[in-house]
Amino acid sequence: MSTQGLRVLIADEDREALERLGATLRDLGHEVIAFAIEVSEVAEKVASEDPDISMVVLHADDDHALALIDEISAYASGPVVVLTLREDPEFVASAADRGIDAYARPETPDAVQSAIELALRRHAELARLETKVEQLENALERRATIERAKGILMERHGVDQLTAFERLRTHARATRRRVVDVSREVADGVLQLP
Helix, strand or coil: CCCCCCEEEEECCCHHHHHHHHHHHHHCCCEEEEEECCHHHHHHHHHHHCCCEEEEEECCCHHHHHHHHHHHHHHCCCCEEEEECCCCHHHHHHHHHCCCCEEECCCCHHHHHHHHHHHHHHHHHHHHHHHHHHHHHHHHHHHHHHHHHHHHHHHHHCCCHHHHHHHHHHHHHHCCCCHHHHHHHHHCCCCCCC
């Protein structure tokens, strides 16, 4: 994803701060699509606008900012960035637990843009890892299904593992199907192989 021309949702309890951040984001070439002040507004704005990235600005009300982060993280498909004017490791840790992808002090437009770029990269990497985990889980599930079917055939016909697998594979080829699909039917009792 490009780091320029993003649709950015910004949220803060301070309307003046929202306006300043909005101006900074527009100067950086981004489109500010919504201002969300109240926690109750966030879900609707995120759902209707589907921003590329969301930003929460922390001033004084940690609980409000954390509630905004919770809501945005629950509904947004893109990354979440926190901009804070003060160093607060405890808040950043709490925000990280709620799903932020980056944080920065918005002292300069470059700091804001750097936080955006970091968040986009981190979010993309997490998405890749989630996909990889899903692929591995699916592979393990397929393997377990094939092993279960082999065990059934071994017990039912008194054959070894290689012979049981060969029967699954032969039937799969003959019916132009995947071994895992044939194995699933054997394991579910739908298919009785000779």
